[in-house]
Every structure is written in structure tokens, then in C-alpha cells.
Amino acid sequence: MGGGLAGCEAAWQLASRGIEVVLREQKPIARTPAQVTDHLCELVCSNSFRGAAITNAVGLLKEEMRRMGSLIMACADETAVPAGGALAVDRERFSAAVTSRLDAHPLISRESVVVDQIPNGFAIIATGPLTADALAQALVERVGSEHMAYYDAISPVVSADSIQWDKVFKASRYDKGDDDAYVNCPMNREQYAAFVEAVVGSKKVPARSFEEIRYFEGCLPIEVMAERGVDTLRYGPMKPVGLTDPKTGRWPYACVQLRLEDVAGTAYNIVGFQTRMTWPEQARVLAMIPGLETAEYLRFGSVHRNTFVHAPKLLTPWLELKSAPGVYLAGQITGVEGYLESAASGLMAGLFLSQRIHDESFDPPPATTALGALLRHLWTDRKDFQPSNVNWSMVPPLEGLTRKVAKRDKYELYAARALEDLAPWTQRQRVEATSV
């Protein structure tokens, strides 16, 4: 179900393994509010698949997908346009390339239908962030409304080694809980006032017409709080109570909290800092937070209209809905974020369903790879589970890396390790690398 990034890739992966596929897409009968064409695999916004170099986690993901015979990567490479260090495509030619390859495959047929029920039997639901209402409702009835969201609220993530540790302190509120879990960035009155002013005055990503967002009070973007009054943030995510700064022996005027993002302690998210500020503005404004002046962002914050499920609770490790055996989920609806990540999850759902149909055992990609990292994001249960792009905080740190290495060198080592670990796995999957 769904002829977007994930659905097309999943169909291709299944058919490549000898399985007959019917691809059900609502176009041209209906479109999502973001779509403007009747083509498959429409890129609804940017034409960029982001960084191309493998020292970038999404660049590594691309390379792994090529090695897994990805349809999306074959068509993206074939229709690439000059974009500096990124991979961007001619969107019309990209959609046409995907469509013609699917249509030429003897095992794939297409049907135009607005799916409104959870199917019986083997299926992959890949209907995306703007899944049509009736199907979304059918999913809610199956999984429970508390496990499905219509907006994401993503806080930025910074790398631990980019924090200025002499300006921050570790402590949990009223010393309750694990001290190592929280890092506190204290602010005085002047710093706080300047910060609030900068948030209010910053450039935001404009809401699309269908995004007349009714925010949940529990996860308001910081700029919405800042606009409500100068003290609102100080009573919200920047609340200082119970956080004694060891340098002063007192609670600061305001305090930004960072929470551990991964077990290895390589990354922290900025608690409650979901935002619609543009990425350059996030880099500029958040640098006013003491300790984050030179922060490296592994992920920026965002708030979008986005239908997704609480994957760690609802899905098996192989992306099958626990409440509907045989029905797999793929793409943005699982809680991955971005064109490439959605296609990658389609690739994996196609692979896992084919393993099931062929009665083979489940064989996930290694944790050190970008594919494996993305999958593990969907496995890791947390109360505030939110969609995510692939990023380096998701891979296990390199063992034995004792000295401080330059960021680029470190990521080169991550990428080399990933591709080395990927090789035996791809061999077991009996795939041929994508050729353009």
C-alpha cells in the first residue's frame, strides 16, 4: 500500500526475490495535500537526498542501499543533478525512472485504490506521513490511539564531544535519579532574556496550508512558548527549580537540560526543544545557550504534520504489526524521517517479508551499519519516541578509540567499519549491487 519512497522500494525488493507484488497507490484517484503530481515516488518538497559523502551518516546509508540493490538509489544516481556535496535529483526524471522500472518488472502490477482497511494476508503498509484518513483510522482502531501520532515534535541532538563541559553541570532535578542522565546549561537573567528575544525573532519553517497545526500543549515548539510571554520558557523546558549549580550553590535563573540520547553517551538531546526554526537559525540561536556555543548538531529539531506509530511497542523487530500478523509497516509511518530513511525502511520491510514468505530466518543488518542503526531506532522503546533521520548517535561507538580524533576521521572509521560489516550480510542476502 502506497507508491512513495518506501512502497516502491519494498515492491522492488520483493519482486527481486521472486515474489509477485500488487502495488496499491491512491493516485490518480486521490492525492495527499502535499502532492502535486500523479506520479509514483513524488518528492513533495526538496529534491535533495542530502549528503553524498560516506563520512555523513545519510551518505553511508546511500552506499549501503546501493550495495543492497536499491531501486531508489539506482534511479537517484541516474537522475542526479549537480548539488555540491549532496545528492539531488531531477524530480520528474526520478519519478519517471522509478515508475518505468516498476512497470517493466514482470512480477509487479499496479492498482489505483484508496485503501481504507488493514489488509488480510501478506502486505506492507507504506502510506507515508499523510496517510489517507480512513486507513489512518483503521490503524488507530487496531493499535489504539495512544500509540499513533499525527505530528512529530523533534528536539535537536548534539554530539557529546562538542559540548563545552566547563560551562555546564551534570545533575538531575532535586538530585532524584541518575546524575549522568542530565546535563544542565545554566543561564542568568540577561542571557535568558537575550535568548527568548532571539527565539521570537528567528526565521521559522512556514506551515503548509494543511498544517494549520493544533499543537498539543504537552509538546509546544519553543518559539510558540516564547511568544506567549517572556517567562513561559522558564516555567516550561527551561525550568531551573531543583537544579543546584555547583559553581554558585544556587538554582540558575533559567536552565536548558540535555538528556542522554544513547547508552554510550556520545549524544544528548535538548529536552523539550522541538522547534520550527530553520536549521541555520537553530545553529545560530541555540549557540546562545551556555555550553552549546560550538555544538555539533547530529539532528536538528522540527515539528511536522506526520502520521506515525509507536514502533518500539507495536512492531516486531522485522517491522510486522504485532496486532496484524503478516502486515508489515515501512517508511515514514514507522518513525523514520526523510526520503532516504523511508526508502531504506522499505528496503528492509521488503527483505524481511520475503524472508518470511520463503521461510528463511530473520537476518537484520549489523548494528554498526546505517541500515542497522535505523532499524534499532525503531526497536528502542522510550516514552517520547519520535521519528528520526539516520545519524551517528545511532551507531555503537568505536571501541579502543582513546585519543581525541578529528570528527571527519572518526566518521571515516565508522563508515569503514560499517561497510566491512555489511559485506558478509549482503552476501547472505544474495543481492546484486545497484548498477546505474
Ligand SMILES: Cc1cc2nc3c(=O)[nH]c(=O)nc-3n(C[C@H](O)[C@H](O)[C@H](O)COP(=O)(O)OP(=O)(O)OC[C@H]3O[C@@H](n4cnc5c(N)ncnc54)[C@H](O)[C@@H]3O)c2cc1C
Ligand atoms: C510537506 C512535507 C514535506 C516534506 N519534505 C521533505 C524533504 O524535503 N526531504 C525529506 O527527506 N523528507 C521530506 N518529507 C518527509 C517525506 O514525506 C518522507 O521523507 C517520504 O516521502 C516518506 O516516504 P513514504 O514512502 O513513507 O511516504 P510517501 O512518499 O508520502 O508515500 C506514501 C504514498 O502512499 C499514498 N497513500 C496514502 N494513503 C493511501 C491510501 N489510503 N491508499 C493508497 N495509497 C495511499 C500516497 O499517495 C503516497 O504516494 C516531507 C513530508 C511532508 C509531509
